[in-house]
Amino acid sequence: MTKVDFHILSANQFDDAALYVCRLAEKAWRSGHQVLIHCDEVWADTLNELLWSYRPESFVPHGLLADGEAPVNITSSVDCGTHHDVMINLSHQQPSSFSRFKRLIEVVFEEEALKVAKRAHYKFYQERGYPLQNHRV
Template structure:
């Protein structure tokens, strides 16, 4: 059964969400796992691809767009496309589907924006409906 983790960030800035995503992807790789980052569309995927290249001077996150680098440990995709591995699914899109549940671990990054709050609440309910008890990581407490 999948494990779902929600990381609740203290602010509404989309850049804080992508910065946190980069740290999560780095951590996933550090544990020897593969990650699939699900985004809303091609434009967001290309922007995230560049952000991962620029992440930190002292770190390297081997990654690529799913359709162009199918063997990369971190893959970025959108729509119905999914990678071969089923290690970690990092959801940056506003939806989750039953396909999401096929991954061992699901990570959601929540920022204080109405559309993202509503979408992640809906995803939380989907996971609960399928017998997963999501774990909450309230990053608002650690930032004050």
């Protein structure tokens, strides 16, 4: 069963949340995991660019899933490629294929519409008995 973690950020802006997602993806990749970052379409290119530059001394092999598979991929579609290890969800939408992943990390920041969506996600997982943990960051 998919382990679901909610990372609740005190950040008010997407930019701060995006930096957090980059650090989280790098940490997971360095620990030997494949990572799929699911986000709203308007954020995909920004995350892709940010993973190249957020830490000049690091390298995270990544790209948009539409351009081909990499150890860290970014997508806004329901297609997950062959990924099944770690999904980081920064989207307002609940990914329909989340249950194929070993671990799902729902990232929440102080955008009202996002918080409303993530509350609905939490309730969905809770009602279906998924193991849930909250982390205030």
